[in-house]
Amino acid sequence: MPADLAVIGLGHLGLPLAQAATTAGIGTLGYDPDPHAATDGPLTATELRRLLAAGFRTTADPTALGRVRTAVICAPTPLGEDRALDLSAVAGAARTLAAQLRPHTTVILESSAYPGATEEFLRPLLEAGSGLTAGRDFHLAYSPGRHDPGNRTHHYANTPKVIGGLTPACTEAAAAFYGRLTDKVVRARGPREAETAKLLETNYRHVNIALMNEMAVFCHDIGVDLWDVIRCAETKPFGFQSFRPGPGVGGHAPAVDPNSLGGGAHSLPLRMVELAQEVNGRMPHYVIQRCATLLNEHGKSARGARILLLGVTYKPDVADQTGSPAWEIAARLRELGAHVTYHDPHVPHWTVHGRPVPRADSLYDAASAADLTLLLQHHRTYDLQGLSVKAQLLLDTRGATPTGAAHRL
Incomplete structure (x- = not known):
């Protein structure tokens, strides 16, 4: 099966995306410099075997990235000791992709990132390494990952996908891709709005859990069944x-x-x-x-x-x-x-x-x-x-x- 999509980074975001794309009949290639990334990822051994049997393949050869129409960066962005996002893996993925990037390719970032990262951090790396201009020679967009491991109700197809492109054409190119995977595509005004939506979703969960944690301590202290x-x-x-x-x-x-x-x-x-x-x-x-x-x-x-x-x-x-x-x-x-x-x-x-x-x-x-x-x-x-x-x-x-x-x- 020829690859139409390259998923860069086969962790908690990349493998579920590859699984959804392969299920939808999209020829999908997984790229990760770590040869054990797929086997150590979020899919069970049975799920991974089924995915490979359906045509998904992995590679550590960066030249394969130059033969796809869509590339999605799903590199990890953990917090450092200073609680700042570590974008070094995104930078590495961007440099690798840039060296192979062809005109008319759609590049999408799914990794967690700060508002402005797609334009101010990712874009310069892609342009410098490829000699191409984002928004003119290739499409660039951000789409926050929303995969919830173990959730039996909400999966890739019925979870709306938010997309913010550098230009309207970039947004539509990304929407056309995700429209093959999910029932609903939500267009943000731009990549900053899409990045900030991810920030809001994440912090909403943590703030509300913190409230419940405080209530747990409070209720225990006063003898109330929380x-x-x-x-x-x-x-x-x-x-x-x-x-x-x-x-x-x-x-x-x-x-x-x-x-x-x-x-x-x-x-x-x-x-x-x-x-x-x-x-x-x-x-x-x-x-x-x-x-x-x-x-x-x-x-x-x-x-x-x-x-x-x-x-x-x-x-x-x-x-x-x-x-x-x-x-x-x-x-x-x-x-x-x-x-x-x-x-x-x-x-x-x-x-x-x-x-x-x-x-x-x-x-x-x-x-x-x-x-x-x-x-x-x-x-x-x-x-x-x-x-x-x-x-x-x-x-x-x-x-x-x-x-x-x-x-x-």
Whole structure:
């Protein structure tokens, strides 16, 4: 199958895009300098085999990029220690693509980026490396990634795609491509509006989770059942969207304050986002405090306690551990002298700060033997009613256990 599309970067954004495009009958090529990127990505081994059988192919040869009509950059942009987006992988992808770029190609950036990055960061790299001019010789646009791993309701075809092109023609070229993959295309005024839409979507999630995390601490302090409060509040048919607290916020889209983005961002800090980062960042420590208090109330100390962690991924029913609070919680428990084990049906081996964490083979036996079982992620396979019977102490950070069956966050 000749390639019509090149997906550059085969991580959490690139592989789902490649999967959707291949399913739609688009000849798709995946480029990543890391030869293990596809096998380490978000697709299961079965999904990857099916994708390859359907005609998708991968390459580390950059010359293959010069034979496609559309190239989508899905390189990772993690936060650095200063909480600024690291665009080095995007820069590398841009330079590689630019050396092969042909006229009339449509180039789209899906990686998380600051408002202005497509025009001020990506465009100069593509033009300098190719000798072509964006908006005249090739189309350039931004489209925020919206893939939600493990979501059985919203998938690529029924999730609207936002597109902002450098020119109206760029927008239409990108819309024509995504129109083959999704039921609805939403045209932004330009790439800055599309980039800022991603910023708003991400921060909206983090700010609302932070509110619920504060409510969790508040309700515990005053003896109110938060989960019943949520159950009641979410019956309101307008003006309220339900979020859930938890032990921390993981995932590939961390909260971002535009003031720390660098590049083209020249704005006052978003104070609510700063506060959300602070609140959510405190949750692993709060969970540790709750663990220590529970053990103490039952005549035990955290030092020497056997603690079983259930679910170490960042969201349920996926293997992705990006940003999972489980790492920090396990590390802090070890610092307190606890003996930590874990169970996760999606994670066969787990290492924290270079030290492997023993995996429980028999879940019920491990819960029965542990002084405290800590539910960090509610995978569908967990029988929480049965676990609550077996466990000596069960702290549920997700509100997933039946009422009265466990201690809840």
